[in-house]
Amino acid sequence: MYRVLIVEDEQIIRKGLIYGFNYEAADCVVVGEASNGQEGIDKIKELNPDIVITDINMPIKDAFDLLEETLDYMYAAIIISGYSEFSNAQKAIKYGVSEFIVKPIDMEQFSEALERAKQQCQMKQTYTYDDSSNLYGSYSW
Amino acid sequence: MKENHFQQRLRKEILMYSGALIAIISFVLVAIFIVFNRVSIDMQLDTTEATTRSLVTSSLQQYESQLMENRESIYSAYLEQKINESSIYGNYYSFNSQQTLKGDLILLDSSLDIAFATNNKFDEDGVFKNYIQILADNLSDETEILQRLYMDRNRNHNLILMTPLDDNKGFAAYVIDGKEVRSQLNKIQAQFIISDRYDNVFSSSSSQFIKGSLEKVDRQLFDKKFTYKDAVYYAKRSQLTPDLYLTVYQQRLINPSYVTISTLVVLLLAVLLVVFAFVFSKRISYKNARSVELLSQEMKALKGDATKRLSIQTDDEFGIITDKINQMLEELSDSNRQNINLLKESMVAERKKLEAQFHPHFLYNTLEVIRAAILFDTALANQLILRLTTILRYSIEEKNTEITMESDIDYLKEYLEISKARFQYFNYVIKLDEACKQLPVPKLFLLPLIENSLKYGFKHRQDLSISIEGEQRLDGTYVLRVIDNGQALELHKASQINHQLQRNQMLGNHHGLMNSKRRLQLMYPESRFELKVDEYFTIIEIEIGEKTDV
Numbered sequence: 147m148y149r150v151l152i153v154e155d156e157q158i159i160r161k162g163l164i165y166g167f168n169y170e171a172a173d174c175v176v177v178g179e180a181s182n183g184q185e186g187i188d189k190i191k192e193l194n195p196d197i198v199i200t201d202i203n204m205p206i207k208d209a210f211d212l213l214e215e216t217l218d219y220m221y222a223a224i225i226i227s228g229y230s231e232f233s234n235a236q237k238a239i240k241y242g243v244s245e246f247i248v249k250p251i252d253m254e255q256f257s258e259a260l261e262r263a264k265q266q267c268q269m270k271q272t273y274t275y276d277d278s279s280n281l282y283g284s285y286s287w
Numbered sequence: 288m289k290e291n292h293f294q295q296r297l298r299k300e301i302l303m304y305s306g307a308l309i310a311i312i313s314f315v316l317v318a319i320f321i322v323f324n325r326v327s328i329d330m331q332l333d334t335t336e337a338t339t340r341s342l343v344t345s346s347l348q349q350y351e352s353q354l355m356e357n358r359e360s361i362y363s364a365y366l367e368q369k370i371n372e373s374s375i376y377g378n379y380y381s382f383n384s385q386q387t388l389k390g391d392l393i394l395l396d397s398s399l400d401i402a403f404a405t406n407n408k409f410d411e412d413g414v415f416k417n418y419i420q421i422l423a424d425n426l427s428d429e430t431e432i433l434q435r436l437y438m439d440r441n442r443n444h445n446l447i448l449m450t451p452l453d454d455n456k457g458f459a460a461y462v463i464d465g466k467e468v469r470s471q472l473n474k475i476q477a478q479f480i481i482s483d484r485y486d487n488v489f490s491s492s493s494s495q496f497i498k499g500s501l502e503k504v505d506r507q508l509f510d511k512k513f514t515y516k517d518a519v520y521y522a523k524r525s526q527l528t529p530d531l532y533l534t535v536y537q538q539r540l541i542n543p544s545y546v547t548i549s550t551l552v553v554l555l556l557a558v559l560l561v562v563f564a565f566v567f568s569k570r571i572s573y574k575n576a577r578s579v580e581l582l583s584q585e586m587k588a589l590k591g592d593a594t595k596r597l598s599i600q601t602d603d604e605f606g607i608i609t610d611k612i613n614q615m616l617e618e619l620s621d622s623n624r625q626n627i628n629l630l631k632e633s634m635v636a637e638r639k640k641l642e643a644q645f646h647p648h649f650l651y652n653t654l655e656v657i658r659a660a661i662l663f664d665t666a667l668a669n670q671l672i673l674r675l676t677t678i679l680r681y682s683i684e685e686k687n688t689e690i691t692m693e694s695d696i697d698y699l700k701e702y703l704e705i706s707k708a709r710f711q712y713f714n715y716v717i718k719l720d721e722a723c724k725q726l727p728v729p730k731l732f733l734l735p736l737i738e739n740s741l742k743y744g745f746k747h748r749q750d751l752s753i754s755i756e757g758e759q760r761l762d763g764t765y766v767l768r769v770i771d772n773g774q775a776l777e778l779h780k781a782s783q784i785n786h787q788l789q790r791n792q793m794l795g796n797h798h799g800l801m802n803s804k805r806r807l808q809l810m811y812p813e814s815r816f817e818l819k820v821d822e823y824f825t826i827i828e829i830e831i832g833e834k835t836d837v
Contacts, residue, residue, distance in 0.1 A: 155749070156652065156709045158667070162659020182749065205745045228648040228655075249655035 148264050149177045151195035153186035153212065154226070155204040159249075163199060163226075167253060172260055183207025190216045196267045197260070199224045202234060213241040220270050222263035226251065294576030298568045305564030313557050320549060328521045328537050335477040335535040336523060342471055343481065343527055346388040347448070350461050351432050353382050354450045362459045363452050365403060366396055372403065379405055387471060390448075390463040397455050399423050409462070412439055419447070423458050426451050434530040436487040437462075438502060446489050446531075465490030480504055480534045481527065489531065496536075509534060578605040586612075593620050634809060646738050649702075650675075656709050671708060674701045682731055692757065693724035699733060703753070706741060712750040713741075723757035726765055726831065732806040735799030736769040736827050744773025744825075767829040776820050785818040800827070807831070 150169060154160035164176055178193050180186040184206045190198060198221050202209045209225060224245040225238050235246050244266070245259040361378055364370045379392050394403040399420045401410060409415055418437055426433055432450045439445065444465035451458050465481070468490035472479060480491040486503040496505045496515070508515060509522050522536040582605060585597045596616060599609040653675055660668035678701045696717060703715045737753060744751040754770040776784070788800060804816045811831050819826040 155745070156656060157711045158656045158659050158664075158709065159652075162655070162662055166659060166662045203742075203745075205747065205749045208746075228651040249651045250658045251655060 148172075148174045148196040148267060149193065150174050150197045150199065151178045151180070151186070151189055151193060151221075152176060153180040153183070153189070153198065153200040153204070153209075155181050155201060157181070159201070163251075167256065172257065173264070174260065181205075183209065183212045186212045187215050190219050190221065194219060195221050197222050197224065197263045199226065201225075202227045210237055210241070213238075213243070217241075220267075222266040222270070224256075224259050224263055293579055294572045297575055298572035301568035301571060302564055305560065305568065309557050309560045309564070312560075313553055316553050317550075320546075324539065328539065331537050332521060332523045332535050335475075335479060335537070336525060336533060338475055339468075339472060339477060339479050339481070339533055339535065340525075340527060342387065343468060343531075343533070346386060346463075347434075347446075347528060349386065350390060350448050350463070354432060354448060354459055354461065358450055358452050358459050362394055363454075363456050365394060366452065366456045375403060376405075388463050388467040390461040390467075393419070393460045393462060395419065395423060395458040395460070397457050399458075402457060406462075408439075415439060419449070419458075419460065422447065422449055423451070426458065434483075434528060436483050436489050438487070442502065444488050444490060444502070478536050478538075480536075482532055482534065483530050484532065504534070509536075578603070581605075582608065589616070593623065637805070637809070649738070652709065653705055656705075667708065671705060674705050677701050678705075689727055690730060691724060692719060692726045692728050695728055695730060695733075696724075696755070698731065699737065699755075702734065702737065710745070710749065710751070713752070714750070715753045715755070717755045719755075719757040720759060722759035723765055723767070726757075727810070729806045729810050732803050733767075733769060735803040739799045740769065740771035740773060740825070743775035744771045747774055748772070763832060765831040767831070769827045769829075770824050772823055773825055774820075774823065776818075776825055778820055781818055781820040781825070788816055788818060803827075 152160060152163050154163060160179055160181065164179060169176055174197065177195055178189045180189045182205045186198070186200060186204075187207065189195075190212075198212075200209045200212060200223060202225060207215075213223065222245070223238075223241070223243045224247060225234075225243055226247050226249060227234055228249050238246055245263055247255055247259055357378065361370060361374060365372075365375050375392070375394075383389055391404065391406040391409070393401060393405075393409060396402040401416070404410060415437065422433060422435055426449065432448055435447045435449070437445045437447055446463045446465070447460055448463070449458055449460040465488070468481065469492060472492065478492045480496065481489040482504045483489070486506050488497055488502055488504055491497060491504075494502075496508055497503065498505045509524065511523070512519065512521050514520070519539040520536050521539065522534060524532060524534045527533045578599070578601065581599055582597070585599060589595050589597070593616075596613045597609045599605060601609075653671065657668050657671045657675070660671060678698055681698045696719065700717070707713050707715070733755065740753050741751070744753075752772050754768075756768045756770070757765065759765050784800070788804065791801070791804075800816070800818065804814075807814050807816075807829065813833065815830040817828045817830075819828060
């Protein structure tokens with residue numbers, strides 16, 4: 147089971163993200179939620195999730211602050227934005243985020259994004275574990 | 288005076304050119320006069336000289352050759368008494384009949400007595416005999432021919448051509464009377480004097496310039512040009528033969544009084560021309576300058592009145608200029624009208640563009656909220672859809688162009704209500720007095736300010752609160768305030784933005800503030816916007832309306 151954290155300041159959207167998708171069927175479980183960037187950072191540090199789904203604009207700290215401050219944590223991120231703005235996408239890619247979803251959310255796209263995030267997560271974890279014992283690393287799927 | 292410069296310059300120029308023209312005409316007239324006078328006199332003198340010269344020299348040459356031819360033959364033979372008188376006569380007459388100038392032949396024997404003469408007047412003239420003997424004494428044996436002048440008792444002037452015969456046999460001479468020359472040359476009315484180097488006269492066209500008992504030429508009088516008895520004469524002297532000189536002369540054709548009269552006429556003409564030029568230049572310059580002055584006056588009157596046209600009506604170039612200027616004015620006011628229309632259209636376009644700046648972020652987020660609400664709170668979803676529709680319709684519709692603050696705030700409330708549903712800790716307050724509620728405002732002009740408050744306010748706190756206040760002051764102006772507790776702006780940043788706002792400069796990321804201001808100023812050009820911050824609040828203060836006396 148992949149452990150999912152949801153960071154979204156708007157309560158209704160956050161609820162929609164949590165209860166509007168069958169995570170169990172996708173081999174995932176929502177382990178936590180946060181209503182702003184700072185809370186998100188705290189939860190990441192506390193829960194060490196496999197996948198983080200986050201809004202961009204949030205009170206106190208935004209998604210990029212969150213990514214910056216949790217670079218040491220191995221998770222795959224999915225970014226949800228109000229509008230598709232190229233500069234946001236670019237910034238997100240800089241932090242290794244490839245999954246970018248716009249509001250209102252198409253659940254099929256969300257599902258696909260989650261699948262890719264899972265694969266990315268698996269890859270990262272394999273690489274990291276091997277890296278500790280083997281200098282050159284090796285990929286095993 | 289500036290207006291008169293043109294007139295003066297025009298006049299000066301006309302006068303200058305007229306003066307030059309008059310001077311040239313006068314000069315040419317005088318020159319023609321002088322040259323004509325001079326040339327005609329010279330021509331006449333030359334003609335007289337040539338005619339006289341050809342007559343006299345050719346005659347004398349024939350006489351001399353006759354003498355040379357016969358002196359060794361029949362003249363000598365006669366003196367030696369080898370032939371008789373009739374032979375000499377025969378020879379003489381046949382020669383003399385061919386001559387234009389008739390002459391008498393005289394033969395002197397060795398004792399210098401007259402042996403033969405074709406005219407007996409010489410026998411009676413003792414003085415002549417003496418004179419001719421003196422000449423004979425002076426003559427050498429050489430075969431030369433002496434030319435001498437002689438005046439007889441009757442004051443006839445004669446030319447003696449004399450030559451010695453060989454072996455002192457005697458002398459032969461021809462005597463030609465000066466009257467012969469005169470009678471020939473009088474036909475062409477030549478004026479001449481033939482004289483020798485001692486001023487003795489052989490022949491002359493008249494007794495003018497001949498004086499004294501010896502009837503010599505008054506040489507002192509003669510010059511190239513001289514005055515004699517109030518008449519001006521031109522003269523020319525040249526050598527005819529080694530002993531004879533020819534003087535031709537000619538009275539000036541034009542009387543001195545004619546010269547005076549002509550000069551006076553030219554002068555009078557010149558004066559008349561000058562006077563004419565003076566008057567003419569004044570009139571022309573006045574007339575033209577008048578047109579220019581009129582034009583400039585009318586041009587002055589045009590200023591500030593776009594509908595006025597020039598009214599000069601002449602059929603000259605000024606009339607054409609007037610027409611052209613009027614045409615130009617017509618085109619100008621046409622394009623001006625077009626410009627005004629374009630400006631109006633662009634203002635409408637700008638207003639529409641500003642109104643359309645409804646932030647799409649709001650739309651997408653709200654739709655996502657609705658999508659999520661459908662899952663667990665359909666009543667909320669329903670309410671949000673209705674609110675969103677209301678505000679969208681209001682912002683898109685064209686008809687609500689004149690609205691009051693009260694109705695506009697009602698639509699703004701829909702937006703705030705949606706925001707309240709989205710952000711659970713968000714709150715807002717609206718406080719307007721009655722006068723303020725009736726104030727006409729541009730549609731949703733406060734929306735950009737609300738959007739700003741939400742955008743920046745939520746960055747620092749989730750329990751954001753917005754307050755919208757409005758009241759009429761005692762001086763009649765209205766003051767509106769949008770206040771939030773977001774504390775998004777530092778003091779120096781706020782004053783910098785406020786500074787730019789007052790100058791209508793582009794505000795970097797703060798389009799909303801500028802947008803709101805421009806929308807309001809399209810309706811209230813005198814309205815003022817001010818951004819203030821204090822420890823807890825960000826305040827946008829808006830003043831609308833003219834101050835009126837209380």
